[in-house]
Each structure stands twice: as C-alpha cells, then as structure tokens.
Amino acid sequence: MAISFNVNGRPVSLEAPPEMPVLWALRDLLNLTGTKYGCGIGACGACTIHLDGKAVLACVVRLEEVAGRAVTTIEGLDPDGNHPVQRAWAQLGVPQCGYCQPGQIMRAAALLAEKKNPTDAEIDQAMAGNICRCGCYQRIHAAIRLAATGV
Amino acid sequence: MQLQSFVSLREPWATASAAVASSADGAFINVSRRSFLEALGLAGAFVLATPGALRAAETWPTGGETMPHGLVIDPKVFVAISPDGTVTITAHRSEMGTGVRTSLPMVLADEMGADWSRVKIIQAPGDEPTYGNQDTDGSRSMRHHIQSMRLMGAAVRMMLERAAAERWGVPVAQVEARVHEVVEKDGTRRAGYGELAKAAMDLPVPAIKDILLKPESAFRYIGKGNVPLYDMKAIITGKAIYGTDVRLPGMLYAVAVRPPVYGGKVKSFDARDAKAVPGVVAVIEIPGTPEPAAFMPMGGVAVVATNTWAALQGREKLKIEWEDGPNATYDSDVYRKTMSTIAAQEGKVVRNQGDVEKALQSAAKVIAAEYYQPHMAHATMEVPNATAVVKDGRCECWAPAQSPYAVRKDLAKFLGLDIRDVTVNVTLLGGGFGRKSKGDFAIEAAYLSKVMGGVPVQMMWTREDDIRNSYYHTTSVERIEAGIDTNGKVIAWRHRSVAPTILSTFAPAEYQFAIELGMGLVDNPFDIPNIRCENGPIKNHVRIGWFRSVSNIPRAFAVQCFVAELAHALGRDHKEFLLELIGPPRRLDPTAMGIIGELWNYGDPYEVFPIDTGRLRAVVELACEKAGWGRAMPPRSGLGLAVHRSFLTYVASVAEVVVEKDGTVRIPRIDTAVDCGFPVNPERIAAQFEGAAVMGMTLCFHSAVTFKNGRAEQSNFHDYEMVRMTNFPREVRVHIVPHRYTTPSAGVGEPGVPPIAPAIANAIFAATGKRIRELPIDTQLLREA
Ligand code: FES
Numbered sequence: 059m060a061i062s063f064n065v066n067g068r069p070v071s072l073e074a075p076p077e078m079p080v081l082w083a084l085r086d087l088l089n090l091t092g093t094k095y096g097c098g099i100g101a102c103g104a105c106t107i108h109l110d111g112k113a114v115l116a117c118v119v120r121l122e123e124v125a126g127r128a129v130t131t132i133e134g135l136d137p138d139g140n141h142p143v144q145r146a147w148a149q150l151g152v153p154q155c156g157y158c159q160p161g162q163i164m165r166a167a168a169l170l171a172e173k174k175n176p177t178d179a180e181i182d183q184a185m186a187g188n189i190c191r192c193g194c195y196q197r198i199h200a201a202i203r204l205a206a207t208g209v
Numbered sequence: 210m211q212l213q214s215f216v217s218l219r220e221p222w223a224t225a226s227a228a229v230a231s232s233a234d235g236a237f238i239n240v241s242r243r244s245f246l247e248a249l250g251l252a253g254a255f256v257l258a259t260p261g262a263l264r265a266a267e268t269w270p271t272g273g274e275t276m277p278h279g280l281v282i283d284p285k286v287f288v289a290i291s292p293d294g295t296v297t298i299t300a301h302r303s304e305m306g307t308g309v310r311t312s313l314p315m316v317l318a319d320e321m322g323a324d325w326s327r328v329k330i331i332q333a334p335g336d337e338p339t340y341g342n343q344d345t346d347g348s349r350s351m352r353h354h355i356q357s358m359r360l361m362g363a364a365v366r367m368m369l370e371r372a373a374a375e376r377w378g379v380p381v382a383q384v385e386a387r388v389h390e391v392v393e394k395d396g397t398r399r400a401g402y403g404e405l406a407k408a409a410m411d412l413p414v415p416a417i418k419d420i421l422l423k424p425e426s427a428f429r430y431i432g433k434g435n436v437p438l439y440d441m442k443a444i445i446t447g448k449a450i451y452g453t454d455v456r457l458p459g460m461l462y463a464v465a466v467r468p469p470v471y472g473g474k475v476k477s478f479d480a481r482d483a484k485a486v487p488g489v490v491a492v493i494e495i496p497g498t499p500e501p502a503a504f505m506p507m508g509g510v511a512v513v514a515t516n517t518w519a520a521l522q523g524r525e526k527l528k529i530e531w532e533d534g535p536n537a538t539y540d541s542d543v544y545r546k547t548m549s550t551i552a553a554q555e556g557k558v559v560r561n562q563g564d565v566e567k568a569l570q571s572a573a574k575v576i577a578a579e580y581y582q583p584h585m586a587h588a589t590m591e592v593p594n595a596t597a598v599v600k601d602g603r604c605e606c607w608a609p610a611q612s613p614y615a616v617r618k619d620l621a622k623f624l625g626l627d628i629r630d631v632t633v634n635v636t637l638l639g640g641g642f643g644r645k646s647k648g649d650f651a652i653e654a655a656y657l658s659k660v661m662g663g664v665p666v667q668m669m670w671t672r673e674d675d676i677r678n679s680y681y682h683t684t685s686v687e688r689i690e691a692g693i694d695t696n697g698k699v700i701a702w703r704h705r706s707v708a709p710t711i712l713s714t715f716a717p718a719e720y721q722f723a724i725e726l727g728m729g730l731v732d733n734p735f736d737i738p739n740i741r742c743e744n745g746p747i748k749n750h751v752r753i754g755w756f757r758s759v760s761n762i763p764r765a766f767a768v769q770c771f772v773a774e775l776a777h778a779l780g781r782d783h784k785e786f787l788l789e790l791i792g793p794p795r796r797l798d799p800t801a802m803g804i805i806g807e808l809w810n811y812g813d814p815y816e817v818f819p820i821d822t823g824r825l826r827a828v829v830e831l832a833c834e835k836a837g838w839g840r841a842m843p844p845r846s847g848l849g850l851a852v853h854r855s856f857l858t859y860v861a862s863v864a865e866v867v868v869e870k871d872g873t874v875r876i877p878r879i880d881t882a883v884d885c886g887f888p889v890n891p892e893r894i895a896a897q898f899e900g901a902a903v904m905g906m907t908l909c910f911h912s913a914v915t916f917k918n919g920r921a922e923q924s925n926f927h928d929y930e931m932v933r934m935t936n937f938p939r940e941v942r943v944h945i946v947p948h949r950y951t952t953p954s955a956g957v958g959e960p961g962v963p964p965i966a967p968a969i970a971n972a973i974f975a976a977t978g979k980r981i982r983e984l985p986i987d988t989q990l991l992r993e994a
C-alpha cells in the first residue's frame with residue numbers, strides 16, 4: 059500500500075515498507091540526498107529534517123509515521139540559501155567539510171522557529187544531538203546567535 | 210570530467226625549457242627536483258627585471274617535487290578560459306574540510322588577475338601523470354603547491370598580456386593585466402580575459418625562469434582570508450555531492466559484514482533469509498586479503514539491494530560463521546601491560562646524543578612517567594563509501610578519496626585491468642582525517658559491480674562498520690625518564706616509545722619507521738645535553754593507519770605533560786621551565802642531535818624547513834600572552850600549556866579549564882598560537898585550528914576503541930562519543946604569527962591537534978592537583994572528594 063505525504067511542498071506517494079526509516083526513503087527513493095546518514099541510531103543529527111515544522115531525526119522516524127504529514131528537507135528550507143540560518147552560516151564561514159551542516163541548519167532553523175531569541179544554554183541544548191566531527195561548534199553557535207539577533 | 214565547452218588548452222608547452230622534461234606520452238610536464246632548482250635560478254645568478262616583482266627564481270624547493278609524480282606546472286592542464294570570460298581552474302587535491310579546493314585555485318586566480326566571482330572550479334579525477342601528486346594528506350597541499358599555483362597563474366597572466374599587446378601592435382611593456390582584463394597603460398584600449406582567451410592560450414607558455422610573480426603588495430586574495438568556500442552555497446542548500454550522494458541510473462545499494470577480527474575469514478554463510486528480504490537482489494562474498502592487507506578489502510559478505518534499508522535488513526538476516534585467525538587473542542588490557550613491560554626495557558636506539566646512562570647515574574634526582582593512549586577511529590561524519598561501474602573491461606568509480614590515484618592503481622590491480630581503463634572521480638569528502646586515504650571501500654564497490662555484470666553499485670559502510678573495522682590510530686605507551694642535577698637542570702632525557710606501527714599494514718613489522726619516529730620522538734627540540742630515544746618492538750593485531758596528526762598525538766601528550774610534571778616537581782613555573790628546556794633561539798642540527806638514520810622532516814627539505822627553536826619559543830610566548838598566563842584562577846579552575854612542532858608548523862595552546870564537582874571538565878577558552886609560515890588563507894587556517902581544538906578535546910575525553918577477543922568493543926556514537934555542543938571549547942582564539950610570503954608556508958590541517966590534550970591535562974592538574982597520564986581522561990577520577 060502506498061504511503062502518501064508531502065515533501066518540500068510537493069505531494070509524494072511511495073510504495074515502500076512502512077517501517078523503512080524516512081532517511082532512506084528520502085535519499086534512495088526520492089533522490090533527496092541533502093539529508094545525511096551519520097549513525098542510523100539517532101545519535102548524530104546528520105539526518106535532521108522537519109516534520110510538520112518540528113525537527114526530527116529521519117533515521118529513526120518510520121515512513122508510516124509521516125503519512126499525511128509535511129516533511130521539509132534541507133533542499134526545501136530555502137533552495138537559494140536565503141533562510142536567515144543559511145545566510146548566517148555563509149556569513150560566518152561555518153562549514154568545514156560541510157557534511158553535518160544540513161542537519162545542523164535544519165535543527166537550528168527549527169529552534170529559531172520555536173524561539174526567536176534563545177539563550178546560550180537553549181542553543182546548546184537544542185544542538186546537543188548534532189555532531190560535527192570537523193568541530194565547527196563555535197561558529198555554529200555564533201551563527202545561530204547571528205540568525206536570531208542579526209549580530 | 211572534460212573541459213568540452215572551453216577553449217581547448219590541453220597542449221604541451223610550446224617552449225622547450227631546460228627546466229622541464231616531457232613525459233613519455235608528452236601530455237604533461239613533470240619537473241624533476243634538480244632541474245627545478247636550476248630553473249629557479251638557485252643553481253646560478255639571476256637578475257630582477259621589474260622592481261617589486263618576484264622572479265620565479267625567488268622560490269624554494271619543497272618535498273612536492275619528490276612526491277610520486279611530483280608537481281605539474283602547466284597552466285594548460287589547470288586553467289581554461291571560456292570566451293565569456295569564465296575562468297575554470299582544476300582542483301587536483303581532495304576537499305575534506307580544509308578548504309583546499311578553494312584555497313589553491315584562489316592562489317592561482319589571484320596571481321592571474323582573475324575576478325573570483327568569475328572563477329569556476331572543477332575537480333580532477335585521479336590522474337597523477339596529468340596533474341602531479343594528488344595524495345591529500347600530510348598537511349602538505351598548500352606548502353607543496355602554492356608555488357606551482359602562483360607560477361601557473363602568472364604564466365597565464367603574462368600570456369594574456371602578450372595576446373593583448375599583439376592584438377594592439379604595441380610592446381608588452383605598454384600593457385598590464387588588471388582584474389579580469391588587460392589594459393593599455395595609457396588607458397586607450399582594454400580587453401577582457403574572455404576576448405583574449407583563444408589568442409592567449411595559443412601562445413607558448415613562458416619558461417619558468419621567465420615568469421614574473423606579482424609583488425606581495427598586489428595580492429588581492431592570497432593572505433587575505435576574504436574568499437568564501439567555493440562550495441558554500443551547495444553545502445548550505447543540501448546540494449553538495451559527497452560520495453554517498455552519487456546516484457546513477459539503475460544503481461544498487463550494498464552493505465557488508467566484515468570479519469570481526471583482523472585477518473579473519475568467512476568459514477561459511479547462509480544467505481537464504483537475507484535473500485528473502487524484499488528489495489534484496491544478491492548476496493555476494495567479497496574475497497579477503499591475507500594480513501598485511503594494505504588497502505585491499507578485508508573480505509566478508511555483501512548484501513546488494515534496491516535501497517539501503519533493504520540492504521541493511523538483509524544484512525541482519527545473514528548467518529555467517531567466521532574463522533577468526535591468530536588476532537582473536539587481541540585484548541587491549543593485556544596489550545597495554547605488554548607495551549608497558551617492553552617500555553621498561555631497553556629498545557632499539559633511534560637517537561643517541563651524549564651519554565644518557567651516565568647522566569642518569571650521576572643525576573641528583575630521576576623522575577619517570579609513563580603515558581598511554583588507546584586506539585582511535587577517525588569517525589568521519591560521512592562513512593567510507595564508493596560507487597562503481599565495472600563492465601566491458603573498464604571501471605569507473607566515484608569516491609570520497611584522499612588519494613584518488615592510489616585508489617585507481619589499487620582498483621586496476623584488484624580487477625586485473627590496465628590503469629588506463631580505470632577512472633576514479635573525486636566527490637567531496639565528508640571528513641577524511643586519514644581514513645579516506647585508503648581505498649578498500651572502493652575496491653569492494655567495484656568487485657560487487659563486476660560480479661553483478663556491470664550494474665552500478667554503491668557500497669556504504671555503516672557507522673558500526675567504520676568503528677569496528679577501521680585503520681586505527683596506533684595505541685601507545687610512551688615512557689620518559691629525566692635526570693636532574695643538583696642545580697635543578699635537566700641533564701638527561703630518555704624517551705621510550707612502544708606502539709604498533711603503520712608499516713605493519715603493508716608488511717610484517719614491529720618497529721616504528723622514520724615517519725613515526727620523526728613525529729615528536731627523535732625531533733625533540735630540548736636543549737638537554739644527553740638525550741636518548743628508544744623504540745621497543747610490538748606486533749599489531751589490527752590495521753594501523755594514519756589519523757589526523759598521527760604519532761604526534763601520543764608524543765605531544767607524553768612530552769608536554771611530562772614537562773609540566775618536571776616543572777611542578779622542581780617548583781618552577783611551567784612556561785619558564787618549558788622555555789628553558791627549549792633553550793635559546795637556534796636552528797637545530799639533526800646530526801648533532803644524534804638521530805640515527807635520517808630525520809623525517811615531513812618529506813620536506815630540512816634547509817628550507819629546519820627546526821627553529823626561536824619560532825617554537827615565540828608561539829609559547831604568544832599563546833601565554835593572549836591567554837593571560839599566570840593570572841589568578843578560581844578554585845578548581847586552571848590554565849594548562851603545551852607546544853608542539855608538527856607538519857613544519859609551530860603550535861602552542863593554552864587551555865583554560867573548570868572542573869565541576871562531578872568531574873565534568875569545561876573549557877571556557879583555548880588560546881592557540883600558530884606559526885605556519887606565510888598564512889595563505891588565514892580564515893580557513895583559523896577554522897582548522899578551531900576544529901582541531903574540538904577534535905583534541907574529543908580524544909582527550911572520549912576516544913577509545915578497545916578490543917576483547919580480537920573484536921572492537923565500540924560501534925557507534927553512543928559508545929564512541931564525540932564532543933558536542935553541550936560541552937565544547939567555548940571560545941577558541943587562534944593567533945596566527947604574521948609572515949611575509951618568503952617564509953615558506955607549512956601545514957595547517959593536522960598540527961592543531963597534538964597540543965590540545967596535553968594543554969587540557971596540564972590545566973586539569975593546575976585546577977585539581979590530579980595528574981593525567983592516560984587518554985581518554987576518566988572524569989570520575991576528577992570528582993571533588
Ligand atoms: S543518522 Fe540519524 S541521528 Fe545519526
């Protein structure tokens with residue numbers, strides 16, 4: 059039975075096992091490779107997407123759980139890179155290898171959607187699930203602050 | 210990747226120069242070291258033509274010329290200009306997060322007068338005969354290639370100027386290149402680079418000795434840090450293509466189970482249940498390679514499916530019986546004790562200066578300590594993976610490869626193909642750290658595609674595979690003894706290192722080789738009259754590989770912590786004592802140091818990159834000044850210092866720590882002082898050292914892969930943790946020592962890592978009085994009593 063949901067504003071319908079993690083459906087079935095695999099166990103945040111506007115980990119959310127709901131991936135956040143979080147990322151030169159950054163950006167965007175001006179502790183807490191092996195945390199933190207306040 | 214739509218530039222240099230020797234097929238210019246030196250005028254006299262401009266003669270030799278396939282200095286290989294003015298520059302080094310894919314083309318673009326907004330970068334496939342060496346490791350891309358990039362950029366600029374002069378019928382002296390155009394100096398005529406492209410590129414490339422480099426004052430990008438990452442927009446919009454993002458029509462997805470013990474084999478397997486999983490297309494045994502396996506596959510059983518999830522489900526259902534082999538006895542606790550026992554005995558002497566035995570006997574006091582580090586896995590955020598198509602006697606591969614030509618050679622060997630029938634395309638790398646210098650995963654992908662009759666196959670390692678089957682950072686015991694005389698002077702230093710060697714991945718070996726010994730052991734810069742370094746033998750039981758900064762990690766940890774211990778025992782300020790040990794500013798003489806065999810100087814000529822204790826002292830002073838060394842600290846807070854030269858760069862870090870009641874260590878600030886010679890892209894250099902502080906903190910508190918019964922005990926980020934945003938170095942301040950271009954640029958990718966763990970450990974001592982001699986640090990021991 060096909061599972062229907064919405065991805066980046068477009069309806070999709072997939073014939074796939076309901077227990078398949080959304081991560082693989084996005085990457086392998088829909089060719090949306092911006093959402094990354096890093097651990098597969100919900101421990102790194104590389105696969106962060108928005109489900110009805112909330113940040114979730116695509117590697118531990120099953121396809122059946124998104125039926126009828128709206129998924130946003132990094133490709134759909136702002137394809138031109140003009141979301142305030144993306145602009146702050148570019149301005150502060152956050153990425154090194156860049157691999158973790160779609161997940162970081164999606165997590166940060168969800169945080170700011172919920173809380174316009176989070177405290178340092180709130181930023182730390184919100185971003186705790188997102189590993190950056192290149193170690194860009196200082197700039198990630200500063201970029202979230204920049205996106206929130208413009209400074 | 211072809212330059213199809215561009216003016217074709219793939220012609221051999223038209224000018225025959227004594228300096229260049231064409232290869233057999235004439236398609237590239239490879240400069241041998243001797244002829245390079247001659248061409249640079251170092252073998253004879255030269256005259257400066259234009260005031261302020263540098264003749265190419267003012268360059269220096271590097272190890273780049275002696276790397277396999279050396280340097281290629283041919284603008285017709287690296288640069289293309291299309292009629293619309295787009296300048297296409299080939300990046301031949303791999304991008305894994307250092308920014309090199311931006312920084313090297315940036316150097317060329319600046320020198321040729323290109324406008325960065327009109328530069329397009331394409332990535333070279335693995336093809337060293339065409340592009341020269343492509344091994345992106347050893348922190349050497351910039352130091353080996355900055356000069357060739359400048360020479361090529363300058364050559365193109367001169368060709369554009371000549372084309373304009375010929376078009377206008379005026380002497381070349383009357384025109385000059387500005388930004389993306391050539392103008393007549395009296396202001397009458399101007400022509401864009403696009404207009405001039407065809408004529409310019411039809412001209413002979415000037416001989417190296419005739420190339421004029423820009424004066425430093427004319428740099429627009431070099432040394433400025435004003436060029437953003439070329440891939441920035443692609444990264445932040447999710448469009449950047451890493452190895453795992455390659456998608457080909459009809460591509461299948463594979464995962465595999467590999468031997469849990471190094472050297473183990475599949476005895477038998479049952480694939481029935483795996484094959485029954487919907488989406489699973491095939492289950493295929495991958496042949497293994499007997500130990501030492503180098504970069505060849507470990508073997509195992511692969512599941513190939515129409516999507517990753519199906520492949521993973523199939524893998525769960527595999528039943529495999531293993532034959533473990535002799536490494537099944539590997540046990541990290543036992544091994545550590547063995548290393549310790551060996552370190553207590555005399556080892557092979559690798560440096561012998563003065564008479565350590567006698568000095569230790571005559572010493573008023575002898576202090577000794579032993580330091581330990583376990584194995585680590587690189588855990589690149591992007592797991593090892595590759596995609597391959599093998600059919601009709603050809604192989605095409607897409608891989609996040611640090612050394613794409615090595616991968617190509619290994620693929621050809623494994624598949625029995627002529628290397629000309631193998632292509633390796635290089636994607637972006639989601640981290641490398643040395644893991645992706647090894648192409649075992651690409652060979653697995655190619656093997657599966659071949660068995661499947663040419664279907665494109667993507668082989669992906671899971672995180673568990675990555676942690677359990679890595680090319681591990683070595684594990685080591687470093688034991689140091691110091692003899693102190695009645696005046697409190699250190700008169701003897703004996704350092705014994707015991708660690709399985711990287712060499713063992715390629716051939717049976719129990720002793721470390723020059724590269725490992727040169728990373729902080731025999732190159733110890735201390736002004737101590739009697740120094741002996743020894744290396745005890747030990748056999749490896751896993752694949753040992755290089756990990757960002759390699760043996761420098763355990764060496765800096767041991768030496769820099771031991772210096773702090775000595776300072777404390779002698780009641781001295783750590784910084785003052787460290788500077789005293791380093792001694793007066795001087796250039797060290799490796800022969801006088803008693804180094805047995807040749808000193809490994811990171812593959813670069815010692816005359817150009819000597820060990821300069823003045824520069825080492827200066828970074829200590831700078832880091833301490835910026836950190837406010839000596840300032841009063843609240844209870845359970847402290848500052849810790851460490852300095853280390855690696856990859857020809859001098860780095861000192863001062864860490865500030867706060868140790869909480871429950872033992873948690875917080876790091877409000879790290880001040881890192883860096884002397885890497887001329888800083889080519891300071892903004893990316895800062896990023897590298899910020900990142901190194903995080904990686905250093907991770908290995909300080911979290912990184913250990915331990916073995917029982919030959920099997921790795923960790924498997925994913927839940928038990929192989931990383932520093933996260935809940936506790937990271939809050940503020941890393943990178944202080945770069947300014948230098949002119951003529952102080953040769955040195956490495957920046959790796960040298961930030963080694964000083965971090967000892968700086969943190971020393972700060973913890975300052976805060977708590979607890980001595981750290983083992984990584985990762987067990988914070989339970991730091992709880993307030
Ligand atoms: S891949 Fe989903 S959290 Fe790591």
Ligand code: FES
Nearest residue numbers: 156158190191192
């Ligand atoms: S930028 Fe490389 S993992 Fe974050």
